[in-house]
Amino acid sequence: MKIFEALKWASSYLQEHKREEFAAELLLRHVLNISRSELIIQFREELDQDSFCIFEKYVKLHAEGTPVQYIMGYEEFYGRKFKVNSEVLIPRPETEELVEGAMTRIKKLFLKERKLTFADIGTGSGAIAVTLALEVPFLEVTATDISLPSLQVAKENAAQLGANSIRFIQGDLLSPFLETQERFDVILSNPPYIPESDEEGMSDIVTKHEPHRALFAGNDGLVIYKRLCDQLPFVLKEQSLVGFEVGAGQSGAVSSILKNTFPNAKVEVVYDINGKDRMVFAEIGFCQNG
Template identity: 55%
Template sequence: MKTIFEALRWASSYLTEAGRDRNAAEILLTDQLNIDRSKLLASFHDVISESDFLGFKKSVELHHQGVPVQHITGKEFFYGREFSVNEHVLIPRPETEEVVEAVLSEAERVFPGTDRLKAVDVGTGSGAIAVTLALESPRFAVTATDISEQALRTARHNADRLGAKVDFIGGDLLEPLITQQKKADVIVSNPPYISEEDMKTLSDVVRLHEPAGALTDGADGLQFYKRFMKEIPFVISDQALVVFEIGWTQGNAVKDMFHRFFPDADVRVKKDLNGKDRIVCAVIEQHS
């Protein structure tokens, strides 16, 4: 029988030799024991039951083989809330929390005093952005789209479990809104922006286990932004706020794209907490 400390020491060493994150051991053990980290650290000398150790060992071996921790536990935290995740959706990243922050702050700046704003999260995946916006600000009436029915099922589950009111529509980019003649004041998206070339440099944990269609456009990483530029005019009224997550080298390219399609747009490139270009915010005014 092993103590919790001994189980963690074994797992950390085993994961390190495979080049995995040794901190994953703590996450997997807290999940197996259904306790939080502080409780785990206070229980180092407690003996772990054989059944719990076997379950933990199985999880550690899966991560050793490259399966993401979040796929093993079935969850990831985003903006302080627990979201269900699986192989059909992109695992929410901390950088995307900054996209939510940008939407909230820019909406205050662009639409001061407006009680209700129609927001659409395009390519919602797990629903992290859409659900968070709906819960963080009652002024947003949120619609979310995704081409993947499995992703929409996951997003709906997260919205229901967290008590968020979001209207989910299946379809490609903004096409479902165009078809239904829906308008949006705020458009937000974390589209597939990794180039085909850069996909080769990703770790196997990401490359082999997260949906390729949520990571890359199979080309230069800019194709979805180009499609957005052509579809945006059909879903906005007089004024709209558009917020995109981007790859850290794509700021100028996406900004130039906005100015090409919308010459009068107010476009800002924002950096993430690591000082890298990560978000493009554009205010577009459409004159009839």
């Protein structure tokens, strides 16, 4: 069988099972360990039987609902490959925008390259913490998660990508820092924010495979933001930055929660590349003039 024939079969098979056809190309490139341009060049070459057997297995796994990223074992985030498995949420492109927005504000708000303390709450795969540790070397990075298996994945990603200075702590949201009375310059979180009532209308690729604890948050999706904002005043420095990823349509409610907690803060809603309200930032303790 030639490569283009294998790809044609897989695309049709996935389409029949109501899956995205583009997954076929991703999986074949993964099996052959080649780029898209290399795949195109080799389109009419023979696909050896061993490679086809692996490819067929992967295609059928995805047709059954297993996310492509879990099959391949990684997802790209901010130009780096992060290990993922069923213990962690698959990093999304929208979260790259949270990281980008945080970096822009860190450079704007704080003295150039002075040491800053930063915490990523609910780190999952470690995508936010590792990326910021590598992109902003003057940050002292701490990453927390309630799940030990998630933290293990994050630690492996940090080691693999060379972010060796990150401190990993198991704990529920900000509780570890309430105990130690630590305070931070910057806190980011991409918490669970999907209302439980939304589960029925979601893809089974997400609901049956990604960890529920990383997706769903009560009836309105706001419960974690409320808990975080109850704790934030006790773990932030006088001048600080907070950034949350939010579900589309939640920015008004999350902004209100932050404003109630920090009445004098500059609270800003930021829209993602698709025009959806996706991030809320709070600049606390800074002069608002100009």
